[in-house]
Amino acid sequence: MISYVEHQGIRIGYDASTGELKSMGWNGRQELTFSLPLIQFDTDGESGPNNDGQMVRVQGTNRIGAEDGCLLSAFFSPGEADEDAVLTLNRTIDREWEMSLTFRIGRSDVALRVALRNKGTTDRVVRSLKWTLGGMGRNRLRDCEILMPGYAPEVELPYLPRRPLDEYPNPMQFATEGATPYGADEPGNRSGIMGIYDAKEGVALLTWWVSDTFPMKSRLLRIDDQVTRESTVYCPCRLAPEESVEIGTFYFGRFVGDRVDAVKQAASSFAPYRYAGEPIQDRRGLSICEIQVGEKMARTVFESYHDVIQRLEDIRELGFNALEIMPRFPFPSYSVYDFYDIETTFGDQAGLIELVKAAHKAGIKVIIDIVFHGPLEEEPKDWCMPEGNYRFDSPYLEGHPEWFSRHENGDFARTYTRSFDLSNPELQHHIADAMIHLIRVLNVDGFRLDAQTWNFFPNWDPTIDRPPYAALYAGYRMIEEIGAKVAVQYPHKIMYTEGCGPLVARYHPYRYNYDYHWIYPAMATVIDPRGMSDKFWRKASENTLVWSDLAEWLEEAEAAIPDGVEVVHHTDSHDSHEWAGFHQGQFNREAFGLDAHRVFVGMAAFMKGGFMSFYGAELGNEAFYRRLLPLRHHKTVAFGDCSYTGMIADDSRIIAILWTNGQRWLLYVANSDGAEKSVEMRLSRSKHTHFIQTDSMKWEVNDLMNPTESLRMLSDTDMIEGWSLQLDAYGVRVLEGTPLER
Template identity: 30%
Template sequence: MKKPSELRSFSGPHFGISIGLADGRLASIRRTRDGAQIYADDGGDRGLRACVGGIPRPFPNRGGVDSWRCIVDGRPADSVFVGGAAVYEGLEQTDLGDALQISVRQRDGLWRFVTHYIMEKADPVLRMDWEIHYNGEDSQRLHFLEWKWADWAFADQRFPWQTDKGNFQTQPLRDGGSIVLWRKDDGEWWQWNLAPAPSRSVECRLFVGGRLSGGQHGFRGGGFHIGLSDGIGAASADIVPRWYASHHLHALGMPATRPVHNAHIYETFIGWRMIVGETTGTPPQRLEPYPTTEALAADLPRIKALGFDTIYLMPRQPFPGYTTASLTDPALQYGDGEGTGGRFRSLTKAIHALGMSVIVDVVLHGGMDHCTLDFQDGIIDSLPGNWGKNNHLAHSEIWRSEAPKQHPLWEAHPEWFCQFEDGRAQIGYTRAFDLRHPGFQEYFVQSLASLVSEYGIDGFRFDAPWWTIFAYRWKEDAGYRASWQAGAAAQLVSRLHLAVQRVKPDTIFFMESSDPFTCQPAHLKYPYAVQRIVLTQMQKKLMTARVAREALSYLRKVRLPGVSVAHWMVDSHDSVWAYRWNEKWLHRHVGLPLARAFAGLVAFEDGALMSFTGSETHMEEWFRLLMRLRRELPVLAHGQCDELAVLCDNEHVFPLWRWLDCEWLLPVVNFSNETQTVRLGLPSHPVVPRGCALKDHLDPAANIRWGGDGDELLVDLPPCATRLIGASHPVTERND
């Protein structure tokens, strides 16, 4: 910690900061109203530095192909960090009208850095932007910027589900309240690492790939925000909706004629796939729900009878798998293979004839060919277990027999891919598309719009828009920074969104991302295993029901307005393909009673439902009942939802509060294997008439009664039971 005489301090309405005048490092952050410390420099190896020079590290392989990643094992080969020995050069204070900006200049040899601390006046937000300039006579490759801080004033207890896929992270403070960290997306990707006691550190990386030349304009970016909240847990997210509003962030709009927010989505594929275990010694098992489009068409009446209204077609398995073989031939990508377009049209007609919709899975990261397979063979031992190494070993032979020697788009338009300076492709398990290239964007938009107009496709799920975040375009022929393609998915999908509005205005857009910027052109977002992880943690007694409710409420509050979640009803392809064999199907992992309880709670949340083919096994009648109630009860179909409104002190029981105007419903789930009798305190809105007759929509014989002074309910819950409590007669007028 620096001596007071070596510091210069600045104060805003919400934050105060101090800068060390010896090296220009941030010495402290404090809360203005009470002087409480938020951060203090511990004097260690901290501050801003840049990874420069070197080359993207090549993996040893027989194909002679360099890694697609710019960052492997921390940094590229032969690169160095600059900035650690920076010295202070000066600072300026600027009044921006709505904010106070403190700009600190530092120098490390030929490298100059400027850190801008921007303290907003209206909202309790501190923003950081960074500049980096190179003053040498040559040019240098910049890979990423990195900032490390330690000794934050975090409380010892960490909020257990702190982030929605890395965007908003929350940590309570020792002196009350919380900080919430996020970043405004401007095209480059980033990473947060927030650690509680004992390190109490914050680290962030900004992946800004490109070349810097002496005398030319350098790089400025960042957009890292620190928000100050008076709340903890779910209440700490109160600043996020205000930030969305101030930056005009919202979804592009929900189709008016299609109730996407309440869709029931059945996820499946044509073909077969080997489901492998955690190790290569685990015997693989073949998953083949529908060998042909005709087999799926024949099963559509059963799927609809379960309550599903949308078919979500993944790419054909095993080839092309989760790669792009074609953007223009849906039979090759999703159906029975090349040359079977008529059979694919027949499938979409059969789906529409039953009043159902069909969406297809669009793989954004690239295509497979023999070059990518050679690359994977070369790095096989470094691939992760189930979905990497074992997946490759189980399918590489069939992939090699069906994949082209070179991907046709690479042969025709190599400029549509991420490349090194010499023109070689950057490869992960696919040749990485350059999502920002204008030629590729035009082709992409025209191709997918034609699927809507010519094949009757009703929507798209966009897979892994962030997968190629490290695939920089080092070949300097596109007129934009090397790393800009990584954040281009939102721009690309937004262009498609506008194009298909002219063809089919109610086209569904479903994004595999929780990042609010990427989700702007989407109606639905893919939640990964959020509910499943939280609820199974509760089932394992690693998290109480109250903490689980806080976690899910927090994630609701940081969701981009206008975007609904497509909850995993039980399983998804990710859980079935990636989890260990005895955990792949939830009913095998936790048992059928708890799997039913999980499905019940998720079904009574607001948002869409999604279930992977086969997840309904042993639960067909339960699925049919849950989805029928979602359709028939307006409160479930269109009402609001709150995880924290109902008072409940039982650590095994999870209540929800659903309401629409004067109507209300109270879903309650027991996640224990023992009978629980719980007292539930009802919220004040909407008003529930004391002593009104009650019923359980799931079990008419359920024991539900009024308790206390008539302001709480007493409910008996058998092991793993689900209740859906409501008034026996709908309320037509408010009882004030």
């Protein structure tokens, strides 16, 4: 028998005998059906080999929650009309476990927290939770579209954000639990917001996840006439009899409105992740030049810090106002020797101090990479390090064995290093003190925090008083306390994370943009005869993306980002440079050509947030950098709002990024094709009321990339009905609109 509870038009059905959830509906329509158990757990088994996949590749587990369930009790508190209702289902499963499901039912969404208790007589191990829900868009796929803000699309197909679901292959996978560059976990590296949008009715059905402790990995599937989400929450722990673990929060929501509005409503759950530090206007103008000193991938640009000093004026003139100094190559590279040992980690300490002094004199900030993986115990087999006197005797190896994670077999856990457990309070204090030491000695302006979840597995050490899963997201969480400790002595220091998900916004003012890198091969032709990295590149999707579609993707992606954090956009980083594994690496200017790369650099520079480039990416386009990057400090960018859909061209291959501050505006407009074009530009309807506040408004328009070009005037009628613009092949303009007094 199915029992139902209802509140604010949301109806939940569950099996009165087993307590299994059966359906969830809104306003009379059943939107989700659960032919499989909504929640199951994997227990027992053995961890995989002692490497980076040891948490994921677990063998011999038992799946509980699929059979032998029995409802022990059900409690429903309906609440008042303006309050949330609460439904709690307590179940026994597989005789030795109790599961509690607590649903908070709001106006448009449902939040679920899950607790699992060991009712047996012996210790048991919990590995992961499986969250499965189906029925999305059932029998309506022709009217529905995928909505997954911030996720790179499946590159095996040309990208069309509004493609009806019934036009995809059957079956079709839209996201994968497998690894993507630098993490596919939610909410650490992805938004976790997944679902469908019914374009006919203007309604989104979305599911997502919020936790600062447990990572989730997900995939969305089109199977026959419906869409199903399959997610795994990693919650490794050992439970004694009567001990329990609580996991959440899972969300289910139905939202009326356009796609961006729906994402914003779901992302309101990320409000606790908002970065509440210094004003965003004080951070938006950051332009980082990433440099390495020493040899990497058979490429040496700077032999010493003195060489960098000789190039500082060139770097400043290119438009950069910050340097990011990578660790010394080829050793220790991205491993830890001793956080305090500047000479070993970064090379010539005196030279680095002189570089920082010279950079500050030139008005350039300096941040340094800090690595959290752990120390090398020997040379990694695939590093092929040149002959040298390398030190595999980090003082942490013998001096602080308690700072490292343990594999389940008792050995130290490892990737290519012995792996730190960043949840260790003593290690966190040591890192904070080391950061303060580095600032005091070097006078640096902050840190790039490298791969904080590289050690993506639990610490099974039985002697510690923390659950094994505490190590999983500790690399992010620790920055809250570490950053506060550093700020007492050195406020407003930069904390720049490689993470890309909502969670990182809470602890970091700046984050990476790896989730945007799929854009470049989707919007250009790869001309390098060597090809490029296949992380995002496929021939099927190469050069199929148009700006009108990308603009929608960007608006949706940014709607899922918590307030306060600045995304630092880049076309080239030291990582992307080596993804293909080519001798001496590959810049995007080599992959796509100088002209297309110029367009992408401008696009990245004028997206909402900061900008970064790996030194050498600018070769052949130096004059362009010198003209373009200083424009990022324009007051309209510093204090204004960014829109990717606010100005529209009649050619979908024309890139248009609009910044507005009152009636003043700045427009980055670029031709992504290799043919000269004459296009019509017009203001989107959403911007009409923002700009056209009085009759007969006029703007004086100047091209800041071509200051000698004569001015033009635009009226309010021009802005609404359209105005013509000439663009060279791969041409770039930055147009400034200044309102004229009547």
